Amino acid sequence: MxxxxxxxxxxxxxxxxxxxxxxxxxxxxxxxxxxxxxxxxxxxxxxxxxxxxxxxxxxxxxxxxxxxxxxxxxxxxxxxxxxxxxxxxxxxxxxxxxxxxxxxxxxxxxxxxxxxxxxxWKGSDEMDIGWSYSEKEHIRELMREICERTESEIRMMTTAYSFRRLANHHKESFADRANEGVDIQILLASDEPLNDAVINTASEWADIRMAESVEGKIYLYDNEEIVLAYRTEDEDKYVGFTTRSPYLYQTLSHLFDLLWEQSSPLPA
Incomplete structure (x- = not known):
């Protein structure tokens, strides 16, 4: 003043x-x-x-x-x-x-x-609402918030590149959830190079396996919450979609189980 x-x-x-x-x-x-x-x-x-x-x-x-x-x-x-x-x-x-x-x-x-x-309220527990988000930073922040309220399981199907960025931003949140007893499973595409430092750190709080075919990015939380992420035609743009649906979760979780059975452990 x-x-x-x-x-x-x-x-x-x-x-x-x-x-x-x-x-x-x-x-x-x-x-x-x-x-x-x-x-x-x-x-x-x-x-x-x-x-x-x-x-x-x-x-x-x-x-x-x-x-x-x-x-x-x-x-x-x-x-x-x-x-x-x-x-x-x-x-x-x-x-x-x-x-x-x-x-x-x-x-x-x-x-x-x-x-x-x-x-x-009749039907409230069966109502599925989806939300879409743009911008990578917004999507990552959304996933951090979901991760921090997860209580039972996290299942990820993603590329090595996307996981590296996710792990670097949210490693404390993942580690905290694992310490609280949350089961974390990660399926990574085997056609991309792995970052040894990221994988070594992530292996402390997650079970990681390699899959031959991982086309999309699917993230499943607590038997209900789902995040799908994909690139748009503009290679620098991303779209994230989130919804809560135990029915869709069950379908995607079944797909995850099939790919998990066909996957291989991390290379020694």
């Missing part, structure tokens, strides 16, 4: 950007100028109606900017600016944490109610 010719105006602007109201900002700066004051003195110095000044000063105390000295009349002193900002930061952080907890609690309640409602 640029300096103002009037320091009071400039300082009030800073405090307002921090989240204080006009009256709160003016009252604190007035106390810094004047020092410890009665409410009436602070009201006059800050040009705030006396009917409002008490609430303003009490709010400032709660935010860490003002101390209140008991007596008749009460007196209000400004907290040192450095300490005031530190206290205000803690105050805002506590408010933020409280709001996050509220969001998490409400979110859990919403999910519980949604689960109950979906179980009652």
């Amino acid at each position: 640029e300096n103002d010719t009037n320091p009071t105006t400039s300082l009030i602007s800073y405090l307002k950007e921090l989240g204080l109201s006009e009256y709160q900002s003016s009252a604190y700066i007035a106390l810094l100028r004047r020092g410890t004051s009665t409410a009436k003195q602070a009201s006059t110095e800050a040009d705030i109606p006396q009917s409002r000044i008490y609430g303003v000063l009490e709010k400032l105390e709660g935010q860490g900017f003002v101390t209140i000295q008991p007596g008749r009349p009460k007196k209000y002193g400004p907290v040192d600016p450095e300490r005031a900002i530190a206290q205000y930061t803690r105050h805002k952080r506590a408010q933020f944490d409280e709001r996050i907890n509220e969001v998490e609690k409400l979110g859990s309640e919403f999910l519980e109610e949604t689960s109950s409602a979906l179980s009652r």
Whole structure:
């Protein structure tokens, strides 16, 4: 923020950007100028109606900017600016944490109610919805999100090139899922050179085999979720398609099983 010719105006602007109201900002700066004051003195110095000044000063105390000295009349002193900002930061952080907890609690309640409602809505569990995505980065990010919520199995049928890029971007997610007991199987096309470093790392968390014919890229998650990816006519463009369908999953998983039986282990 640029300096103002009037320091009071400039300082009030800073405090307002921090989240204080006009009256709160003016009252604190007035106390810094004047020092410890009665409410009436602070009201006059800050040009705030006396009917409002008490609430303003009490709010400032709660935010860490003002101390209140008991007596008749009460007196209000400004907290040192450095300490005031530190206290205000803690105050805002506590408010933020409280709001996050509220969001998490409400979110859990919403999910519980949604689960109950979906179980009652006829046909909802049989509804297959497909979504398509373009751009490689978007597709990889989508697959990372799906991977991180997978609980039982991941089955991939892909090219060595695509797997190398996927493994480099998501190796931590794959390793974490494997450590949680997720079974990861990977079928790679045998007509592409393998990257030894990638394969050695991936072998720690996945069972990898080579197949003679892998034309498409199929990724299966948790007996339901499916991602298909393929290049468009433009060699630099990709399209990803995702859907949740236990019926389609069963068909593709059967295809995977057939290819897995015909595949060969990684070369020694």
